[in-house]
Amino acid sequence: MTNKRIVLTFPSRLVGQPITTHLVKEYDLMLNILRANVTPNEEGRMVLELSGPKKSVEEGIDYLKNLGISVEPLSRDIKWQSEKCTHCTACIPACPSGAMSVDRETWEVSFDRDRCIACELCIGVCPFNALEIQF
Numbered sequence: 001m002t003n004k005r006i007v008l009t010f011p012s013r014l015v016g017q018p019i020t021t022h023l024v025k026e027y028d029l030m031l032n033i034l035r036a037n038v039t040p041n042e043e044g045r046m047v048l049e050l051s052g053p054k055k056s057v058e059e060g061i062d063y064l065k066n067l068g069i070s071v072e073p074l075s076r077d078i079k080w081q082s083e084k085c086t087h088c089t090a091c092i093p094a095c096p097s098g099a100m101s102v103d104r105e106t107w108e109v110s111f112d113r114d115r116c117i118a119c120e121l122c123i124g125v126c127p128f129n130a131l132e133i134q135f
Contacts, residue, residue: 002054005034005074005117006061010044014067020048027060028052034074034118047074047118074118080111084130091122091131 010019015038023029029052038044050057064071087109091100099116102109111131122131 001051002057003049003051004057004061005047005049007072007074008044008046008048008064009070009072010038010046011068012041012043014069015040015042015044017067019064019067019069022063023050023060027056027063029056029060049117074113074116079132081130081132082111084128085109085126086128086130088127090125090127094121094125096121 020031029050032049035047061071089102092102097115097117099112100122120133
Protein backbone atom coordinates (compact mmCIF):
# COMPACT_ATOMS: atom_id res chain seq x y z
CA MET A 1 0.00 0.00 0.00
CA THR A 2 1.35 3.40 -1.03
CA ASN A 3 0.27 6.81 0.26
CA LYS A 4 1.04 9.89 -1.79
CA ARG A 5 0.10 13.49 -0.99
CA ILE A 6 -0.28 15.63 -4.08
CA VAL A 7 -1.55 19.04 -5.16
CA LEU A 8 -3.82 19.07 -8.19
CA THR A 9 -4.41 22.18 -10.27
CA PHE A 10 -7.43 21.76 -12.53
CA PRO A 11 -8.01 23.85 -15.66
CA SER A 12 -11.44 25.51 -15.52
CA ARG A 13 -12.77 23.19 -18.26
CA LEU A 14 -12.32 20.16 -15.94
CA VAL A 15 -13.69 21.54 -12.67
CA GLY A 16 -17.15 20.02 -13.17
CA GLN A 17 -15.91 16.56 -14.17
CA PRO A 18 -16.12 13.52 -11.80
CA ILE A 19 -12.36 13.03 -11.76
CA THR A 20 -12.01 11.84 -8.17
CA THR A 21 -14.85 9.37 -8.69
CA HIS A 22 -12.96 7.96 -11.66
CA LEU A 23 -9.85 7.52 -9.49
CA VAL A 24 -11.86 5.48 -7.00
CA LYS A 25 -13.81 3.36 -9.48
CA GLU A 26 -11.25 2.75 -12.22
CA TYR A 27 -8.01 2.65 -10.22
CA ASP A 28 -9.35 1.32 -6.90
CA LEU A 29 -7.76 4.19 -4.95
CA MET A 30 -8.76 5.62 -1.60
CA LEU A 31 -8.86 9.41 -1.47
CA ASN A 32 -8.48 11.80 1.41
CA ILE A 33 -9.13 15.40 0.40
CA LEU A 34 -7.01 17.52 2.73
CA ARG A 35 -7.94 20.89 1.17
CA ALA A 36 -9.86 22.04 -1.86
CA ASN A 37 -10.71 25.26 -3.65
CA VAL A 38 -12.96 24.37 -6.57
CA THR A 39 -15.30 26.93 -8.15
CA PRO A 40 -17.20 26.60 -11.45
CA ASN A 41 -15.52 28.29 -14.43
CA GLU A 42 -12.31 28.93 -12.49
CA GLU A 43 -9.07 27.05 -12.03
CA GLY A 44 -9.39 24.57 -9.16
CA ARG A 45 -6.86 23.33 -6.62
CA MET A 46 -7.01 20.32 -4.38
CA VAL A 47 -4.62 18.80 -1.87
CA LEU A 48 -5.22 15.08 -2.00
CA GLU A 49 -3.81 11.98 -0.37
CA LEU A 50 -4.00 8.92 -2.62
CA SER A 51 -3.77 5.45 -1.09
CA GLY A 52 -3.62 2.11 -2.84
CA PRO A 53 -1.26 -0.31 -4.54
CA LYS A 54 1.79 1.49 -5.90
CA LYS A 55 0.94 0.62 -9.52
CA SER A 56 -2.63 1.94 -9.11
CA VAL A 57 -1.39 5.20 -7.56
CA GLU A 58 1.05 5.70 -10.45
CA GLU A 59 -1.63 4.89 -13.04
CA GLY A 60 -4.08 7.25 -11.34
CA ILE A 61 -1.53 10.06 -11.40
CA ASP A 62 -0.84 9.37 -15.08
CA TYR A 63 -4.59 9.56 -15.74
CA LEU A 64 -4.72 12.99 -14.07
CA LYS A 65 -1.74 14.28 -16.04
CA ASN A 66 -3.19 13.00 -19.33
CA LEU A 67 -6.35 15.01 -18.63
CA GLY A 68 -4.24 18.16 -18.36
CA ILE A 69 -4.24 18.41 -14.57
CA SER A 70 -1.03 19.66 -13.00
CA VAL A 71 0.12 17.17 -10.35
CA GLU A 72 2.79 18.24 -7.88
CA PRO A 73 4.01 16.73 -4.60
CA LEU A 74 2.45 18.44 -1.57
CA SER A 75 5.91 19.48 -0.38
CA ARG A 76 6.13 22.15 -3.07
CA ASP A 77 3.27 24.06 -1.48
CA ILE A 78 4.66 24.03 2.06
CA LYS A 79 7.26 26.54 2.99
CA TRP A 80 9.33 26.57 6.15
CA GLN A 81 11.46 29.67 6.31
CA SER A 82 14.34 28.42 8.43
CA GLU A 83 15.97 31.85 8.44
CA LYS A 84 12.96 33.22 10.37
CA CYS A 85 12.89 30.33 12.83
CA THR A 86 14.38 31.06 16.27
CA HIS A 87 13.91 27.42 17.39
CA CYS A 88 11.49 28.44 20.14
CA THR A 89 9.72 25.03 19.71
CA ALA A 90 6.19 26.52 19.89
CA CYS A 91 5.28 24.51 16.79
CA ILE A 92 6.32 21.13 18.19
CA PRO A 93 3.27 20.36 20.38
CA ALA A 94 0.91 21.79 17.74
CA CYS A 95 2.06 19.38 15.01
CA PRO A 96 -0.07 16.20 15.07
CA SER A 97 1.97 14.38 12.42
CA GLY A 98 5.44 14.93 13.85
CA ALA A 99 6.55 16.90 10.80
CA MET A 100 7.96 19.55 13.13
CA SER A 101 10.57 18.14 15.48
CA VAL A 102 13.39 19.29 17.70
CA ASP A 103 16.85 17.82 18.15
CA ARG A 104 17.15 17.39 21.93
CA GLU A 105 20.92 17.93 21.86
CA THR A 106 21.09 21.12 19.77
CA TRP A 107 17.49 22.31 20.39
CA GLU A 108 17.16 23.07 16.69
CA VAL A 109 13.76 22.70 15.07
CA SER A 110 13.49 20.85 11.78
CA PHE A 111 10.69 20.23 9.30
CA ASP A 112 9.97 16.92 7.54
CA ARG A 113 7.78 17.70 4.51
CA ASP A 114 6.98 14.03 3.94
CA ARG A 115 5.22 13.80 7.31
CA CYS A 116 3.28 17.06 6.97
CA ILE A 117 -0.48 16.79 6.44
CA ALA A 118 -0.99 20.52 5.74
CA CYS A 119 -3.27 20.98 8.77
CA GLU A 120 -1.88 24.52 9.35
CA LEU A 121 -1.83 24.18 13.15
CA CYS A 122 1.84 25.20 13.25
CA ILE A 123 1.18 28.45 11.43
CA GLY A 124 -1.02 29.90 14.16
CA VAL A 125 1.42 29.16 16.96
CA CYS A 126 4.65 30.37 15.32
CA PRO A 127 5.35 33.85 16.71
CA PHE A 128 7.91 34.53 13.96
CA ASN A 129 5.82 33.50 10.91
CA ALA A 130 8.46 30.99 9.88
CA LEU A 131 5.85 28.59 8.50
CA GLU A 132 3.65 29.23 5.52
CA ILE A 133 1.40 27.00 3.48
CA GLN A 134 1.03 28.25 -0.05
CA PHE A 135 -2.28 27.14 -1.49
